[in-house]
Amino acid sequence: MGKIFVKITAEHDTNGTVRPLEMTWGDGRHFSIDRVLDVRQAASLKGGGVGMRYVCRICGKQVHLFDDEGRWFIET
Amino acid sequence: MMVRTILHVDLNNFYASVECLYRSEIRNKPVIVGGDVEARHGIVLAKNNIAKVAGVKTGDAIWQAKQKCSGLVVVPPDFRKYLRFSRMAKAIYANYTDQVEPFGIDESWLDVTGSVRLFGDGRTIADTIRQRMKNELGVTVSVGVSWNKIFAKLGSDMKKPDATIVINKDNFKQLVWQLPVGDLLYVGRSTRRKLEHRAIFTIGDLAKADVRNLKLLLGVWGETLWQFANGLDSAPVRKAGIESIVKSVGNSTTTARDLINNEDVKLIIYVLAESVAVRLRAHGLKCSTVSIYVRDNELSSFERQGKLTTSTYISGTIAQKALELFSRNYHWNKPIRSIGVRGADLVTADQHIQLDLFGEDPTTKEQLEKTIDDIRRRFGPYSIQRCSMLNDRQLTGFNPKDDHVIHPVSFFR
Numbered sequence: 001m002g003k004i005f006v007k008i009t010a011e012h013d014t015n016g017t018v019r020p021l022e023m024t025w026g027d028g029r030h031f032s033i034d035r036v037l038d039v040r041q042a043a044s045l046k047g048g049g050v051g052m053r054y055v056c057r058i059c060g061k062q063v064h065l066f067d068d069e070g071r072w073f074i075e076t
Numbered sequence: 077m078m079v080r081t082i083l084h085v086d087l088n089n090f091y092a093s094v095e096c097l098y099r100s101e102i103r104n105k106p107v108i109v110g111g112d113v114e115a116r117h118g119i120v121l122a123k124n125n126i127a128k129v130a131g132v133k134t135g136d137a138i139w140q141a142k143q144k145c146s147g148l149v150v151v152p153p154d155f156r157k158y159l160r161f162s163r164m165a166k167a168i169y170a171n172y173t174d175q176v177e178p179f180g181i182d183e184s185w186l187d188v189t190g191s192v193r194l195f196g197d198g199r200t201i202a203d204t205i206r207q208r209m210k211n212e213l214g215v216t217v218s219v220g221v222s223w224n225k226i227f228a229k230l231g232s233d234m235k236k237p238d239a240t241i242v243i244n245k246d247n248f249k250q251l252v253w254q255l256p257v258g259d260l261l262y263v264g265r266s267t268r269r270k271l272e273h274r275a276i277f278t279i280g281d282l283a284k285a286d287v288r289n290l291k292l293l294l295g296v297w298g299e300t301l302w303q304f305a306n307g308l309d310s311a312p313v314r315k316a317g318i319e320s321i322v323k324s325v326g327n328s329t330t331t332a333r334d335l336i337n338n339e340d341v342k343l344i345i346y347v348l349a350e351s352v353a354v355r356l357r358a359h360g361l362k363c364s365t366v367s368i369y370v371r372d373n374e375l376s377s378f379e380r381q382g383k384l385t386t387s388t389y390i391s392g393t394i395a396q397k398a399l400e401l402f403s404r405n406y407h408w409n410k411p412i413r414s415i416g417v418r419g420a421d422l423v424t425a426d427q428h429i430q431l432d433l434f435g436e437d438p439t440t441k442e443q444l445e446k447t448i449d450d451i452r453r454r455f456g457p458y459s460i461q462r463c464s465m466l467n468d469r470q471l472t473g474f475n476p477k478d479d480h481v482i483h484p485v486s487f488f489r
Contacts, residue, residue, distance in 0.1 A: 041164075043211065043212060045214055046100070050161075050164070050212075069160075
């Protein structure tokens with residue numbers, strides 16, 4: 001139970017929609033975000049925080065990625 | 077007239093809930109959000125349910141709370157975060173109606189009369205909002221649903237946390253009338269005492285009392301409260317974004333140490349008067365009445381006001397009037413804990429003024445104060461100050477204009 005802040009490369013289109021493309025882990029490894037399954041405003045009870053929640057598929061695993069006022073974290 | 081559907085949404089233990097959301101490790105412990113003990117703002121601002129069960133009350137001193145409850149976690153407040161949550165909550169309300177009237181940072185009235193055909197009846201909308209708040213903000217709310225604002229507010233207080241209470245014309249006598257009269261909005265300690273002397277103990281007693289007797293007892297308030305108790309309140313829920321007209325501009329502070337003589341009071345009054353004057357100028361207003369608020373170290377307080385000869389936004393004039401009011405009304409039986417200065421009877425600053433043939437011309441001083449504003453805007457609030465401020469940095473080292481971001485509001489605006 002917790003959260004890990006991560007570095008995110010994202011695409012901001014002309015409508016203001018944000019799509020995260022790649023996540024950089026603390027040790028420098030890159031993980032590309034294969035699919036974004038769902039985007040909505042949500043609270044993270046597990047991680048502790050609130051913001052836009054991106055349900056993403058990374059390496060075949062489904063993770064919750066949060067954009068909390070510009071700081072991105074994933075729930076663990 | 078069509079029966080209205082009004083919701084009162086109250087965020088449960090607001091500050092504490094937000095802090096617990098962000099820090100999962102303290103969720104199962106008693107938590108309070110408390111002010112800065114060093115600056116003597118050390119009271120409980122909010123508590124979570126575990127602390128509440130242990131008997132901690134909002135307004136307790138932090139040392140009192142610690143005595144009542146061992147293992148208490150004290151978290152400093154982060155108002156920026158709370159304002160953000162408050163804003164997000166209002167964004168959710170805006171999905172259901174444009175009539176959203178905030179009452180403080182954590183409560184709002186919503187008039188959803190026009191939306192019941194779209195989203196379902198009052199209870200359905202209330203339940204939807206509750207669920208959305210849980211999912212999207214991670215906090216729980218209590219919602220009261222009724223046909224007037226007063227009963228809606230009573231409803232949201234009845235069951236906490238995370239509940240919907242509907243008060244309609246069939247059940248309000250069972251639900252509302254048995255409540256103690258002190259629960260009604262604007263029945264404070266002294267009104268309650270007056271009513272209890274007349275054997276009015278519950279809201280039902282008040283509703284059934286003779287309105288003429290109440291008027292004799294409480295003046296116009298008597299009639300207003302009687303209407304509240306009978307569910308006759310017809311005050312509208314204001315539309316979102318309509319700011320109420322400013323009626324007065326004031327600042328108050330709890331000082332870093334007790335004030336013991338006129339010299340201390342003078343320092344504080346000057347700091348407060350400067351802030352009031354700056355805010356008046358920023359709004360393009362002048363005040364014609366100055367009022368002061370004084371609370372001694374045993375927490376009993378009073379307010380006094382006096383009229384100025386001409387309306388002004390000059391800090392020196394406001395401070396002088398405040399000091400005059402103070403010295404006339406306070407006799408130093410006890411040291412003072414907190415003090416406030418307020419300018420009321422506001423007029424717009426650009427209207428013509430009657431100049432005095434023999435007195436000095438106020439426009440020179442106005443120019444001077446505007447120049448000081450300019451300097452402070454460019455170089456910071458402490459770049460230019462009154463000399464007397466340097467006598468006691470501990471007392472005067474606060475900025476009333478920017479330190480407080482949350483202002484209490486009144487039901488009658």
